[in-house]
Amino acid sequence: MRGRRLRYNRNVSERGRRPGQHAIVERDVLVRYLDAWTAKAVRSHRGGTYVECGGFAADALRVFGEFADRLDGHHLELVIAGSAAPEGAPEGLSVRVVAEPRAAETTGPTLAHLDGPEAWPLLGFFACGEGHEVVVTAPMPDADYRDALGAAACSTAVELVGDDGKARLLAFATADSRHLAMFKSELWAVDEFAGIRYRDPRDPEGALVDISLTPQLLPLRRALLGELRRSGPRTVAELQRFTLLETIYRPEDAIGAVTSAVAAGDVTREPEKGRLASRTVVGLA
Template sequence: MAERVRRPDPHVSVERDVLVRYLDAWTATVLRSPRGGTYVECGDFAADAFRVFGEFADRLGDHHLEAVLVGRPVPPGGAPAGLAVRTVADLGDVRVPGPMLAHLSDAGPPSLVRGKAHEVLLSAAPGTDHRERLQAAGLGCVVAVDLVADDGTARALVFATADSRHLATFKTELWAADEFAGIRYRDPRDAEGALVDISLTPQLLPLRRALLEELDRRGSRTVAELQRFTLLETIYRAEDAVGALTAAVAAGQLTREPEKGRLGSRTVLSAS
C-alpha cells in the first residue's frame, strides 16, 4: 500500500503565504532607508524569509539587513550573500533599536515590541486579544484575523505596526493569499462569526454590519472617516468600505448627503 502523503496544515500554509508576501514589501521599504532593518524569526519560516531576501541580493551589499533566528539554526543552504545573520537562544536576548519586523508565536517581550519602527506578525490561539498590549507598546495599528480551516479548527493571526500605511499594505497581502489553501477568514470582532472566503473581491456583509453599527454608535460620518474605521477596526481594506456602503445605501439602510452621485470621501452618511 502506498504511504499516505500528509497534507500540510492549512493554517501554517496561509500564515507562511501572508508573511512572505508582506516580507517582500517590507524588505523593499527598509532597503530604501539608510537605517536598514532587522527581521526576527521565532518559528520555522527562516528558509522562506531567506528566499525573499535572496530576491534583493543585488542590493543587500549596500544596505544593512539582519536576520535574527531565535532558538533555530541557520536553515540548510545558508543565507544569501550580504545578509547578516545571528542566532540567539531566547527571545528576551534580542535588542533591536532600528526598524524591525518580527514573526512571533505570541506577543513577545515588551522590550522587543516597543518602538515606532517595530512591527510584529504573530500567531495565537483564537480568542486571545493582544490588541491592548500591542497598542500600549506603541503599535497603534492592529488587525487580528481568525484562520478557520474546513474542519472548523482555527488559529489567529495578528499584525501590529505604528504606521497605518503599513497596515494597509499588510491587508492587501492578507486578501491576496492562497484562496485554495482550505482557509476562510473570520473577524473576531464580528458578533455573528461569519466566515469569508479569501479573495481579492471578498464578501462584504460582515463589513456592512460593522459600518452600520459604527454609524449607530457615532452618528453621521464621512466616507473617509468610515474608510479609516474599516482599516483600523476590521479585517477589511479601506477601499472595501465603499462597496459595503454603496450596498447599504441601495438597501435603504443609510441616507447620504449629497443625495446623488458616486460616494466620495466627503460624502456624509447616516443611519436611516
C-alpha cells in the same frame, strides 16, 4: 512596489513536510508581507531587521534572496531566535542567531514574527519602538489577547478557520497605519488553495468569509452600520479609517460596503449623487 511579487513556492518550502491548512496560509501571508516590507527597507537608508521566532527562517531567506542584487550597503539583518540558521543566506544580508527572543536587541525598523502561545507576552517587547511591528501566528488564546495588541497604535487580528472548524489566530501590530493597510492588502491576496476562511473576532455573528481580492462585504456593512449608530453621520474617509483600524477589511472595501448600504436604503449620503468621495457624509436612513 516591485514589478514582480514573490510567490510562495509550496514545492520548495514544504519539502519533507506536510503542513496543515493553517500553516500554509500563515506562511503565505508572512512571505508576502516580508516581501513588501523588504522592498521598502532596501529603498530606505535606515535598512531594517527581521526577527524570526518561529519556523519560517528558510522562507525568509528565500524572500531576501529575491533582493540579492540590492542588499549590499542597506544594513538588512536577519535575527533567528532559538534555532540554527539555515544555509543559503544571500550576500549582503547579515545573519545573527540568538538563544531566545528577548536577546534579539535591535535598533531601527524591525519586523518580528512570533509563533505559538508564548507570543503574547513577547508582543509588547517587540512592538514598542519607532518602526517596530509584529506578526503573530498562534492557537486561539484562552485569555483576551487584545491588551497585548494594544501595545501598538494600530493592530488587527483575524481567525483562520479550517474546513474542520478549528481556528488559529493571525495578528499584526504596528505604529504605522500605512503598514497596517499594506499588511491587509497581503492578507486578502493569498491563494485560496488551503481551504481556510477568515473570521473577524469582532463580528458578533462570527461570519466566515472566503479569502478573495473581492471579499464578501456583509460583515463589514454590519460593522459600518453599527459605527453609524454609535457615532452618528461620518464622512467616507472616517468610515475608511474605522474599517482599517477596527475590522479585518481594507479601507477601500468600505466604498463597496457603503455603496451597497445606500442601494439597500440603509444609509443616506450627502451629496446624494456622484462618486463616493472622501468628504461624502454618510448617515443612517
